[in-house]
Amino acid sequence: MRRFKKAARVLGVAESFEKEVYRRSILSGVVMRGDFIIDGFAFTTLTVGGMDATDRIIEMYQSLGRQDINVIMIGGSIISWFNIIDLSKVYILTGIPVISISYEPSEHDIEKCLREYFPRDCMERIKIYRRNGARYTVKLHTGFTVYVRPSGLSIEEAKEILES
Numbered sequence: 001m002r003r004f005k006k007a008a009r010v011l012g013v014a015e016s017f018e019k020e021v022y023r024r025s026i027l028s029g030v031v032m033r034g035d036f037i038i039d040g041f042a043f044t045t046l047t048v049g050g051m052d053a054t055d056r057i058i059e060m061y062q063s064l065g066r067q068d069i070n071v072i073m074i075g076g077s078i079i080s081w082f083n084i085i086d087l088s089k090v091y092i093l094t095g096i097p098v099i100s101i102s103y104e105p106s107e108h109d110i111e112k113c114l115r116e117y118f119p120r121d122c123m124e125r126i127k128i129y130r131r132n133g134a135r136y137t138v139k140l141h142t143g144f145t146v147y148v149r150p151s152g153l154s155i156e157e158a159k160e161i162l163e164s
Helices: 053-064 087-094 110-117 122-131 155-163
Strands: 009-016 024-033 038-047 069-075 098-102 136-139 145-151
Touching: 009 053, 024 053, 038 053, 053 069, 053 087, 069 087, 087 098, 087 145, 098 155, 110 122, 136 155, 145 155
Parallel strands: 009 069, 069 098
Antiparallel strands: 009 024, 024 038, 098 145, 136 145
16 A cells, blocks of 8 residues: 655645536535645636546646646536546556545436437447546545546545545
């Protein structure tokens, strides 16, 4: 098991959009140390309902020009109205372990939604979604429950990072 130092740096990535208003979503990344010091940030945009989230996250990481980021933590693996992040591709192309984290269980049949809303490229989206694997339910020492998909590290290592 990998050990992460207290001042390990995480690139936290989250998005914001209004589907009916904008065709682009704002993607923000914040580099934060384990001692809660913010030590960098980056912004980009991606297509609402598109297929560019993976590439935008990789480009965001590369734009920072940092060699000291230990983990990329993403708020969900499906963002900006079904723009599915290929977690293993982010890990492979950056060399940085990835944790996708969400705070609520899925209430929808994702594959059914993909077939309904994206008939032209639903199979590509479903392939990425399946490759990301199942979500693990993790109960944190704070009492909160989160849902996690790790890539490039074990669920135990992901939990250790989330607990630190």
